[in-house]
Amino acid sequence: MAGMNSDQLHRSTLGIYSSLMDEFNPSLQKLVSLGNSYVQAFKALAVTSEAYFNALSKIGEKAFHTASSRSIGDILIQISEGQRRLTLELEGMFHWFSREILQQMDTNVQLDRDFLSGSREQYKSEVHNQAAALERQLRRGTSQDSSEYVQFLRESHSQALVEEERRYRFLAEKHCNLIQTIAQLMNKTGGGLQQRADAWMEEVGATRRPEPRRPSSPDHTLGRRKGEEIRRSKEEPELGSIPSRAPSPQGSISRFSMDSVGGGYLGRSMRALVAHEPASSQSTLLPFSRGQIITVMVQQPRNGWFYGRTDSSSRQGWFPGSYVEPVDDPPQSPSLRNSTLRSNNSMSNLQEHSGTGSQNVAPPPPPPPPPLSSSSSKHSETRPMATAPGKRAESKSEHKQRSPPPGRPELFPRGTNPFATVKLKPTVTNDKSAPRLYRR
Template sequence: MSGMNSDQLHRSTLGIYSSLMNEFNPSLQKLVSLGNRYVQAFQALAMTSEAYFSALSEIGERAFHTISSRSLGDVLIEISESQRRLTGELDGVFRRFSIEVLQQMDNNIRLDRDYISGSRKHYEMEVHNQAAALEGQLRRGANQDCSEYLQFLRESNAEALKEEERRYRFLSEKHCALIQSIAHLMNKTGGPLQQRADAWTVETDATRAPEVRRSLNNSVGMREEETGKSREELPLGNIPSRAPSPQGSISRSSGGQYVRARAAHQPGGSSPTLLPFTRGERITLLVQQPKNGWLFGRADSSSRQGWFPATYVEAMDDPPMTTCSGSSSLRSSSSMSNLLDQPAAPPPPPPPSLSSNKQTEMQPIPPSHSENKRSKPPGSQPELFPKGTNPFATVKLRPTSTDDRSAPRVHR
């Protein structure tokens, strides 16, 4: 920029003013008009959405008062209410967009027309005055000092560039705020809505099971009471801030109720108050009644305690008799107990050269390394651990020698 002469600086400054007046401001005015149409389109969409999901809620109400589809009606009503809340949140975003973005741009356009027009007229007048002063010096034969004139042109050009940058920055900042509002809404509603959608899918698929249909037909009165409670408790509210007191509603582990996860619960973030688990995992309930749609329990796999949605689990008919922890260590001990409880195999028939008193004293002994290569005598029992099932098969034993005098002596 410093290498530009006076004519280039003057043309650059006039080009910036012309771009702002003839291109930027008209484009911004068009953007405001499109934004107003965007808001109007959303308002029409919100009205149509309200009509659609209100009709869906009415169908859910009818299904809720039937015998066969009470749970499905409850799902439809909850979906309608969730959509209504989501539409309300979106309406708030569009209201802020209309007030903080569109109206601000519209106001700035009207003010900017006068400001840019006045700035350009002031610049052109100053250029004309300084050019006339230089021409007067030339006529008088005085030495021309153009340094002050060039400094003015450079400063005017730099100020015009700043004005141009300021307007594009204003446009970027307003739309960054809009995107942040949308991102905040997605973070606020996306995770919980996904969890509720998974729970609704599980509850809908559960109605395909024949045992669910039989329970609905056999216990209509009980189902009415349970669904009445689910209408009040299953919609998730705020997560309880604290775990319940052990002296309160927590049941002891010996008498706790077991439930099984019918959907995976993997909460985002690292909240210590939420309990993650996988589908099919067993959970011990520490709170028997849901609070705001949340239950408190302990996962048997990790022994971790926390809150989780009540719709993610189902009651277990038969509680397990033994725990699943320490299965790897129990396997080895049970294998050893089976080995010790196994009846001893009868000794093989002695060779003809053995005496009768030696036959009664012989006990079965483990075969030595050389005897493993021999074929098993006919009539012996099958192996205690067939090939591939012995948990100790990978243990390498050091070769040993024995001086067991009770072993049979074979005379060659």
């Protein structure tokens, strides 16, 4: 801007006015229209979701009164209630979006049209007056001083840039608040809903009864074993010769069960209870010290031996299963797990999470504003649409408005600028005590 002459400054300032009036404001108005369509689309989705999960709840009620599927019916009813609560939370978020973003953008666009139009006319009039004054000085033959005129063009251009930046910042901050609100809603409901969904899935799976095994012919059994050996040989790397039965650690009692858990041991981490130090000639065995972590690389133990590698080296080999213990906690018994799930996921527990009922769920509040400094916390806004919740205090350079010379109109008066903030005189009081009531 320092290298621009008076004509370039004038054209650039008029270009900023045109950009805001002919591009930004129409785009903002279109955004408001699209946002209203977005809200209406969600309302239609909420109605369809309500009908769907009501039908699911009715099916769950029928299952609840059967002799075989009472627990499954209870889960279906809980799922329907959980979805209904989630829909109500989303309705509250969309209500906030419509009130705090769409309505404020629409109001600001309507006010900004007249504001920018009046400001541009004042700017053009002042430029015309000062240019005419310079021309009169030239006709009189007096030395013309254009420094005041150029200074006016520079200040006007600088103020126009500030106004352009203020409008784009307003739009960005509004939608940052929208993302914060969505994130708060996800954190509020997402984690709990995921836990309940996992618990429901496990409880439904617990009702599955094992199917009786059919006796198979010897030829079929032999063929199946050969097929499994071929498949295992293709899937697993060359492991070397399998040692004989694994020894027990000296002076220690093994706490590790050899039963398969969760379909096998492949990929599980084991902690060494004692050191395993095979002879150097036994290259297929894996040495390790006490406390080391070993990753298992086979599905099932063979002759009491596992095949794996230590995390601290790339060496692989066989090691006795009695020398290690699993790192993760042992799984709960099915009876204990089912009783825990049933006690934690009943209808009453779900209703406690939903407050006083699904019909009285309040919409999520807008995100709280970030902590302000001591100087900026004393300032508030006089126009309701000036800033979004949690808006940062504007920089000091924006608050400092140069007072125009006497007789010159202000291009962007803050009292009527829909995108500007105004400093208010803070109210100070030293009395923070509660009022005292005297009864006679």
